[in-house]
Structures are given as structure tokens and as C-alpha cells.
Amino acid sequence: MPFDDSQSVSSVLLCDNSYISRHDKINESVSSSFNIPIRHNVKWRVRNSISSASLQPYGSSFRRNGTNTSSTNSEHSSTLSFPLFRQYYLMRSSLKQKRQRLLVKKVNANSTSVSKKLHEAPRIETKHVIITIFITITCAFLLISMIFLDFVYLNESMSNTSNYTLLSSHNSLCFHYSKICILKGSVIIVFIFITIILCYSILTLYIRAKRHSGVLEHKTNELEKEKCLTQKLLHQILPPCVAKDLINGRKAPAEYYDSVTVYFSDIVGFTAIASMCSPNETCNMLNQLYSIFDSLLENFDVYKVETIGDAYMVVSGAPERNGDKHPNEVVNMSLSLLRGKQQVRVPRTSAELMLRVGIHTGPVCAAVIGSKMPRYCMFGDTVNVANRMESTGLPERIHLSDDTYKRIKNREQYVFEERGEIEIKGKGLMYTYFLLARKTNEHETKSRSATKQKKNFFKWLLGKEHNGVKVIIDMINGTRLDSAISSAALMRQALVQATWHARHRKAFGRLLIEQPLMKQVLIDLLLESEAATTLVMYLATLYDMTYNNMYSNNTGEKQELARIASALAKFWICKRTPETTYEALECLGGAGFIEESIMPRIYREAPINSIWEGSGNVICLDILRSMKRSPESLQAYISFMHETKGSNKHLDNALENVEKHLLKKNLPSDMFERHARTLATQLALCLQAGLLVRHLPQTVSDAFCSSRLGPNRGSIFGDLPMDIDTDTLLKRLPF
Structure with a gap:
């Protein structure tokens, strides 16, 4: 099976030995064209050891244990002890190397040579600086020598002749001392030549320095982009406040929240759907559904905790506290998700998906659990009750506990249905409600500029072609x-x-x-x-x-x-x-x-x-x-x-x-x-x-x-x- 991004990500996070060995073989085959050091190279090992030593002060409690006894894994035991943000950096590096390999296969040799010339700018070496300093000192010495000769022989000439005869054309300094004039002219010629060389050397140094600064700026920008991508990826896996602590090398302790609202939903009849459809069709359906859900969550003050199979878990009030707004945020989100899931159909049958939704409000404890594939998890009886609300609910209904119902603000804006007391496993009888809809404002003016797109409908021209404006x-x-x-x-x-x-x-x-x-x-x-x-x-x-x-x-x-x-x-x-x-x-x-x-x-x-x-x-x-x-x-x-x-x-x-x-x-x-x-x-x-x-x-x-x-x-x-x-x-x- 060809390697893709998901395999690279999973293998880097899990430190799969089989993937590392296969990756090494791939690196060996392409190292000649990319100048990429392979893992068995001495330079690669030295660099890894230096990186490990430099990152020791930033170590956190979330490290790879590196306890495997296989020979392959022992070679990389140093890399497995990196902190969490270093692991994601390695993941980004592997993805970048993969993109580079694919890029080289598509471009020709000319474009490759041009790109190398652009990135391989000339460096300023020590010998260039020494030569420039030597030329400068030589020019200064010649200039001082010429001035010294002028002063010595000018004073002697002035002592033998008057000022008038000295300034005359027939009794000049060169007339009395012709050898001095020849020497002076030679010095001037040498001085001009050396000055030209000096200017050329200085200009060369300037151009090299400018190119080198451009390369450094380009590399710095690339490093910033990689850093932003790494942080963005980490923030998608963990809450920003928790990810910031881990990046800075601090531990992320467990935190208690006295009141949050937890949302659970699952697909009705998912087992039958999965048995009827192929695995690829099931995965595509879930990916499409949860992509829609993820985009809708951006409109609300909620945080997606995780997805387990067809189960979807969301919380509001944690990790960012929002006071007493969390019940309304989750309720409004639930109504939005029920509308959004209508865009997804069951494969092969095109039947409409049906959801069960359960919501409960109460205290929870949140923490990052695990060192391999760490996750931000919620613990407490509130999570259990919310799950029970979902499992005991009805299709296409939002099942609320009494605690959530009492904490919802402006309940008159919603349509509820009392379900009464039902038996909840482990909790006994609980009074619950169904949320049916949100009341529309009858005085609200709706937009009249909205348009709907219809596909696969019968259409006909309202006029002749190329006459649409009329x-x-x-x-x-x-x-x-x-x-x-x-x-x-x-x-x-x-x-x-x-x-x-x-x-x-x-x-x-x-x-x-x-x-x-x-x-x-x-x-x-x-x-x-x-x-x-x-x-x-x-x-x-x-x-x-x-x-x-x-x-x-x-x-x-x-x-x-x-x-x-x-x-x-x-x-x-x-x-x-x-x-x-x-x-x-x-x-x-x-x-x-x-x-x-x-x-x-x-x-x-x-x-x-x-x-x-x-x-x-x-x-x-x-x-x-x-x-x-x-x-x-x-x-x-x-x-x-x-x-x-x-x-x-x-x-x-x-x-x-x-x-x-x-x-x-x-x-x-x-x-x-x-x-x-x-x-x-x-x-x-x-x-x-x-x-x-x-x-x-x-x-x-x-x-x-x-x-x-x-x-x-x-x-x-x-x-x-x-x-x-x-x-x-x-x-x-x-x-």
C-alpha cells in the first residue's frame, strides 16, 4: 500500500518500527538525489543526539517510553524521548520530505538545478575578509609613502630655490628630481589599481552578504511557517491553553469545572449501515458528516472532545469557561447539527441519517491523558449521564436532563416536550425533556436576497441564447x-x-x-x-x-x-x-x-x-x-x-x-x-x-x-x- 499523509502521521506519533525501517529504505534510495541524511548515517545520529541534548531542558511528562527491545527501535531510543512538540516537529519534517520526493519526480532536471542555485547562495568565508583587509592596509601604506616623499623632497627644493622659481614651470620639483617623479607616478598607478581591486572586493563582499541575508530571511520565513503549521496541528488535537503549556515544557494538570454542558450523539442503526456498506463507504459517510459538524461548531462557544465510531462528543464551558452560557450554546448547536446532517445520506440506499442526541449539565474534571496519542478527556458523572441521555433518547430528538432544562436561559424561545420520569441505568428515575425546535421571531424580517441552488432539475431557456441581458x-x-x-x-x-x-x-x-x-x-x-x-x-x-x-x-x-x-x-x-x-x-x-x-x-x-x-x-x-x-x-x-x-x-x-x-x-x-x-x-x-x-x-x-x-x-x-x-x-x- 502506498504511503499517504495519514500513515506518516500515525507512524510518527506511534513510532511504528516497521514504518521507520521502510522509511529508512526509501530514504536510502532517494538520498543521492536529495542529499537527505539517512538514519544509519553517522551525521544523522550525531544530529539526533545533539537535538536530544539541546531539548532536555524542555522535557515534559509526555515522553515516548522507548521500552521496545527490538534492535531497530534501540537505534532510535534517543529520538523516542523527545517532548511532545518535538514529536510533532518530526511529523512535519517527514511530511515535508515526502512532498519533496513527490515534487522531484514531477519536475525535470533543469528546474531542479535552478532551484538549487536559488537556495545555494555563496557564503562569506574567512579568506575573503583577510584578502580585503590586506588590500586595504596596502593601499593605506602606499598613500602614506607617497605623501612622505612629497614632504621630504618638497622641503629640500624649497630650501634651494625661492617661492617664485619653485612655482615656475621651468624650476618645478620634477625638473630637479626626475626619478622622484617617476617613482611618484608608479606609486599612483599602483594605488589606483589596488583601489580598483579593493572596490571590487568590497562590492563582492556586499553582494555575497546580501544574498546570504536573503537566504537567511527565506529560511527564517520557512521556519516560521513550519512553526505555525505545527502549532495549528497541535491546537487541533489539544485545546490551545493546554497545548501552550506543553509547548513551553510545563505540565498540564487536571482541572475541575463546576458546571459544563456535555453533548452526545450517535447514528441510529449504525451497525446495520456498517454491515450493509463497505468500509470505505462507511468511512466516507462519517468523514462527510463530521466535517459538516466540525464546521458548524465554529459558530458556537463549544469544544469538540472526540469521536468514537459514530459517537460525537462536545462540551461547552470547558476548557474555556463561559459562565452560564454553556446550556444555551449546546442547545443551539444541537439544533444546528440536526439541520446540518440532512446533507449526508446513507450509502447505497440514499436514506436520511437519523441521530439520537443527549445533553446533560454538571461538574466534570478535564485532563490530558496518556503519553502516546495524548487526548484531552472529560471525567465525571456528568459525562456518564449525558451518554445515558443519548442512549435512552429517541431518533431525531434532543433529549435533555432536568438539570440542563433548568439552566437554559430564555426557555420561552424554545419548544420543549415533557417526557416525564424514565429509568436511567445507575441513576434511577430522572425527569427529562425533549427539545423540539427554537421559536422563530414572528416580527423578524427575513432576507429576500437568498438564493437556492438546485441540481439535476429540468430547465429551459427563458429567451434566446446570447440574449440574456435583455x-x-x-x-x-x-x-x-x-x-x-x-x-x-x-x-x-x-x-x-x-x-x-x-x-x-x-x-x-x-x-x-x-x-x-x-x-x-x-x-x-x-x-x-x-x-x-x-x-x-x-x-x-x-x-x-x-x-x-x-x-x-x-x-x-x-x-x-x-x-x-x-x-x-x-x-x-x-x-x-x-x-x-x-x-x-x-x-x-x-x-x-x-x-x-x-x-x-x-x-x-x-x-x-x-x-x-x-x-x-x-x-x-x-x-x-x-x-x-x-x-x-x-x-x-x-x-x-x-x-x-x-x-x-x-x-x-x-x-x-x-x-x-x-x-x-x-x-x-x-x-x-x-x-x-x-x-x-x-x-x-x-x-x-x-x-x-x-x-x-x-x-x-x-x-x-x-x-x-x-x-x-x-x-x-x-x-x-x-x-x-x-x-x-x-x-x-x-x-
Whole structure:
């Protein structure tokens, strides 16, 4: 069987003699190409003995006993007495050697030589330093000699001639002493040559030192990586606090915990599954299941103790104490594991795995046990009771003891079922519970951006190939209509709640609906709701016309109108919904903020549609883009609005103002984009007013145009012009 990482790990931890001998043979066969010292080499033994001596001060109680009497094992008795962290270092070394062997088999000779050149940087030897110092001293001696000659003969020349004749060209020093000039020139030439050699030597030393420092830095980084990998591996086997003590050479004493929560689970019918499946299939199933469990544990303050066959043991509150949080952590983890195991199926039958879960809370004692394959273990009656909870439980149920049940915080957030008293081996009768589920918050807003992946499902194209963007854009227009309809429905629901409260709530001796100021607010909310509902219903009609080819004579014009109207409806209705729902909530007073009322939920949902399928700025830019790319959509809008010309003066003035100021052809693009929100707002209000003029009574349309487009329009709800027929509008309120 070929060697793999698991065999290397197991053999190093267990010091398997057979593996060591086989490993030596492999090392002998590849030592020539890798320069790896084999275990029978003298250098290898000397290095091991030095390593053992250097690690003696860090010895711990967890050592290999090395008591085997075989000849092979006796040769390695020194390595078997290493402390625990040294054993893991050897394990990492063996794995590294294996990776190197596999790497050399895959690469060619050229890449191998290049890699060797990169790692075999030239070293700075002693002779290089001595030669450089000698050259430096020689240069200094020549320089001093030249200066000495200058001073000696210059003084003699100055004593025989005057300063003028000395400085003249015919009575110079070289003129009187030609041999001195020749000697001086020779010294200068030698000095220059030696200086060049000195510079070259210094540069060579610098380059060698730089290369050597780079190699040292590379080796240091590799050593740090190996150290991190070793510590990470050790922390996966033992708790970090315990592993730290062992690495530092300290003993890890047993520790008592007065309250922890222990979790046990096993697979129902695992014996039958194992007998039906092959060993490889069983191992793959368990590996997949426990890998999912291990990843889920990272979301909770728990520690995985061990797995024994199909049994899975977890504890919370040890080795890191977390106060009284451990029961809730284990309970939440149990629910998560039951959901996570649904991803794993029984081999061959594809049946769903079923778990039994038992949980108990109480005191335990924790310690690292053993010197070979040491493990962090829990001891105490709590572990025994938790195991009994699991064995006496039912499939797909979380069996809790009474101690765990009493220590769970916020029990009202969970769904329990009393099991009553049952017989527990060694404990007698115990009162237990089943944890069924965790209650969902009915007021919680769930994410609407989640997607589910489905595999092996029948699929068909929604459009032609290479035309997906256009199909998606058409779908987005439909979802924008959905957002506008949802916002209009929220407006209507908020109006209904406010009207109902006003018709039944009394203040200052009469109903709120009879208060003049409350009438103004409710009428204003009514106008907003009527306009939004009319716009989305008309937009839905346009979609029916265009997609069902109704009224085929002018389908193109209706389609262009629907393109710009859907964006206007999405922008304006979704923007007005939060303000409308807040005003309706305020009509209810303090009762509107209590979760027993529907108003808090409406208020929370109101801003979502404005963000969904494009925020306000995105929609406004999309309107501008549609107007530029397809001017037909803007022309269809203007044509539709001109049909209502003359029905209301405020509407006519607003539409004329839009065409005159906001739709000017010579308006700069930067200015056009800067006022995109103003343009979208005015276009949406004019469209709503035009639809109300067409389809609703004149009282409603005149009130809307006066309060939204007139010169006396207000900025808050309830600030209505005085010329509105409030009595007629009050009759249109719900109830």
C-alpha cells in the first residue's frame, strides 16, 4: 500500500518500527538525489543526539517510553524521548520530505538545478575578509609613502630655490628630481589599481552578504511557517491553553469545572449501515458528516472532545469557561447539527441519517491523558449521564436532563416536550425533556436576497441564447412592478389601520375621526393611497396589453409608456411609502409602536422596496438612460399626458413647467443628471394626477392636483389647501 499523509502521521506519533525501517529504505534510495541524511548515517545520529541534548531542558511528562527491545527501535531510543512538540516537529519534517520526493519526480532536471542555485547562495568565508583587509592596509601604506616623499623632497627644493622659481614651470620639483617623479607616478598607478581591486572586493563582499541575508530571511520565513503549521496541528488535537503549556515544557494538570454542558450523539442503526456498506463507504459517510459538524461548531462557544465510531462528543464551558452560557450554546448547536446532517445520506440506499442526541449539565474534571496519542478527556458523572441521555433518547430528538432544562436561559424561545420520569441505568428515575425546535421571531424580517441552488432539475431557456441581458432587463421591469404594488398595498394597509383607530378611539369627548385636524391627515393619506393604487393598477394593465398583444394597433406605444412608467412608479411610490406609514403609525399614538400591533411591521417593511431592485439614484439614472436611448418612451409619456390637457389647471401648469425647464434640449448633461430626482418626482406626480383625472371622481383628482401640484401645496401630511371638499373625501375612507 502506498504511503499517504495519514500513515506518516500515525507512524510518527506511534513510532511504528516497521514504518521507520521502510522509511529508512526509501530514504536510502532517494538520498543521492536529495542529499537527505539517512538514519544509519553517522551525521544523522550525531544530529539526533545533539537535538536530544539541546531539548532536555524542555522535557515534559509526555515522553515516548522507548521500552521496545527490538534492535531497530534501540537505534532510535534517543529520538523516542523527545517532548511532545518535538514529536510533532518530526511529523512535519517527514511530511515535508515526502512532498519533496513527490515534487522531484514531477519536475525535470533543469528546474531542479535552478532551484538549487536559488537556495545555494555563496557564503562569506574567512579568506575573503583577510584578502580585503590586506588590500586595504596596502593601499593605506602606499598613500602614506607617497605623501612622505612629497614632504621630504618638497622641503629640500624649497630650501634651494625661492617661492617664485619653485612655482615656475621651468624650476618645478620634477625638473630637479626626475626619478622622484617617476617613482611618484608608479606609486599612483599602483594605488589606483589596488583601489580598483579593493572596490571590487568590497562590492563582492556586499553582494555575497546580501544574498546570504536573503537566504537567511527565506529560511527564517520557512521556519516560521513550519512553526505555525505545527502549532495549528497541535491546537487541533489539544485545546490551545493546554497545548501552550506543553509547548513551553510545563505540565498540564487536571482541572475541575463546576458546571459544563456535555453533548452526545450517535447514528441510529449504525451497525446495520456498517454491515450493509463497505468500509470505505462507511468511512466516507462519517468523514462527510463530521466535517459538516466540525464546521458548524465554529459558530458556537463549544469544544469538540472526540469521536468514537459514530459517537460525537462536545462540551461547552470547558476548557474555556463561559459562565452560564454553556446550556444555551449546546442547545443551539444541537439544533444546528440536526439541520446540518440532512446533507449526508446513507450509502447505497440514499436514506436520511437519523441521530439520537443527549445533553446533560454538571461538574466534570478535564485532563490530558496518556503519553502516546495524548487526548484531552472529560471525567465525571456528568459525562456518564449525558451518554445515558443519548442512549435512552429517541431518533431525531434532543433529549435533555432536568438539570440542563433548568439552566437554559430564555426557555420561552424554545419548544420543549415533557417526557416525564424514565429509568436511567445507575441513576434511577430522572425527569427529562425533549427539545423540539427554537421559536422563530414572528416580527423578524427575513432576507429576500437568498438564493437556492438546485441540481439535476429540468430547465429551459427563458429567451434566446446570447440574449440574456435583455431577458433580465424585462424581468427587472416586472419585479419593479411587484415592488410598487407591494408599497401601494402597505400604504393601503396603513390607511386602514389609522382609519379604524380613528373611528373607535375617543379623545377630548369625541371620536378622533370627528377631529378636524385628524380629518385632514386621514384625507391626505387617502389621496396618497388612491394615487399609488391607481398608478400600479394602470401599469399592470399596460403589462397585460404589451405581453398579451392586446390592442395590437398601439402595442408599441403602450410598451414604450410602460417602460418609463414602471421606473417612475417604482421610484415615487416606494419613496412615499415610509412617510405614509409613519404618519399612519402616528395616528395610532403609542399603540402604534407596540409589537402586538401590525403597524411596527408595516413600518419596518416600508423602506425595503425602495432598495429592492434598484435604489432611488439607480432608478433615476435608469430613467435618464431610457430617455436618451429610446426617446420614444418619453414621447409616449408626453402624448399620454397631453390627452388630459385642460382637465385641471394645476396639472397643465406642472406639465408645462417640466417640458419648459427640465426637458430642455440644450440643458447640459451634468445639470440634467444633477436634477434627475426632481425630474422623476415631477413626472411621477403628473402621471398620477393624469390617471386620477381619467379614472376617479373629479373631487379626488382636484384634491390631489391642488395638494401636490398647486402653488399652496404643503410639505407634510395634513397640510392641505382650503379649497378641498373634505366631506366628500371622508366618505371614501375605509369602514
